[in-house]
Amino acid sequence: DQQVKQNSPSLSVQEGRISILNCDYTNSMFDYFLWYKKYPAEGPTFLISISSIKDKNEDGRFTVFLNKSAKHLSLHIVPSQPGDSAVYFCAAKGGTSYGKLTFGQGTILTVHP
């Protein structure tokens, strides 16, 4: 039962353009959402998060949007840079399991120069 889903396995974007990564969830008890970036042979690196009481959080080039009614969140990267090429994981926590993260399957982002 995949409670967090990233339906796009990969995304290819030109440098300088916007990258939009999407994530859907099914568990309405999730109350905190995070995005992680992962390079090969490294652990996931925390990028940005959002609480369920907000609908937007911005940090530099990264903005996360949350639509609770649709159980959907997205990560916008503007402008995209070649160094952003990595696997991006959406994660959620809350509900009955305090602290545990439930991850999506990941989206491979490739930013072309």
Added chain:
Amino acid sequence: AAGVIQSPRHLIKEKRETATLKCYPIPRHDTVYWYQQGPGQDPQFLISFYEKMQSDKGSIPDRFSAQQFSDYHSELNMSSLELGDSALYFCASSHTGTGAGQPQHFGDGTRLSIL
């Protein structure tokens, strides 16, 4: 800034052997989490400890056990290893004491290969 340290980075074992993975959290972090990531899969939660007490348990096999020590480092002990245990094992830490809205920070993982 100090990060989560995991050791060893790579480990090769044979079936039915035992393995111990170690995790040193970020200083002043009070919660440690263990995740398992199989090939082409997303990380799956195994177990977590808050202030040295088990706080949550996920899909951790009975052959595995873990603990958090007085210095907050954690060890994941794996026995009767099976081929299916081959995976990346990540440790993460967070400062939960200030509230649930604290991100987990991950180490670079231990790649366990079972021959």
